[in-house]
């Protein structure tokens with residue numbers, strides 16, 4: 560059979576339609592990875608970051624976001640940023656002390672009174688000075704973001720007092736400060752990457768976990784956990800990190816653009832947390848979880864007293880007090 564004469568031109572037209580149009584100016588796409596879902600307090604932040612970077616560099620830089628640990632968990636992301644195989648991440652402070660030990664002081668339980676205290680400390684000289692510590696580790700820390708105050712969930716029992724935590728097998732972050740404190744509670748800490756937690760809870764590898772309401776909601780833990788207690792036992796900061804060589808390559812104006820974009824990201828991040836703090840408890844109750852809301856936090860704090868003495872020696876009590884009393 561003879562092919563109709565117009566066939567080649569049709570093929571050409573079809574091909575042209577699917578070929579991408581070449582960009583007018585040189586353009587670089589940077590990869591950014593987060594370990595939790597797009598519909599989350601990190602998702603809104605990295606989306607805002609991408610939007611602002613593109614806008615503020617007139618499209619010369621684009622940020623392509625990957626969610627739910629598509630390019631790895633948090634520790635892997637930080638390693639990849641050091642190596643330069645990943646450009647950017649927003650991560651909790653969880654695995655960070657393994658890279659920048661000075662920052663571990665922020666992971667001490669009951670260090671911050673409330674959100675305004677934590678935010679103003681991180682935005683002020685204490686937080687800004689700590690951001691500078693990353694550069695010796697081949698990382699440019701663009702900004703402190705936020706993960707939130709962490710609460711305990713589990714499948715064994717409703718936790719009202721610290722003694723109720725004894726013997727619970729809980730997934731913890733790969734964070735030495737958290738693990739030391741949770742042992743003091745009588746918890747059996749099982750460190751693992753966040754990307755493995757849902758399955759571990761579902762299969763009963765661990766009884767519980769602890770995370771801010773924003774994470775508990777984004778990860779749909781209501782499907783695999785029965786009890787939550789609003790212990791608010793530790794504030795969990797987050798960070799926007801970038802490969803240092805990529806940062807150094809930016810012009811002064813582009814550095815400014817990235818820094819401003821990071822600020823916008825943090826705004827979106829904190830606004831979503833404020834909203835989650837109002838919304839999520841209702842969502843968990845509606846999903847069938849028992850919620851212990853009125854917690855005698857002083858009891859939980861008192862239970863950690865021996866650990867606080869240890870932390871005082873390790874980090875310097877005056878450094879801890881400087882943060883505790885920051886106004």
Ligand code: EAX
Pocket residue numbers: 594595650651653706732752753769770771774795
């Ligand atoms: O960064 O690992 C964790 O529990 C973190 O809080 C979570 O992934 C968000």
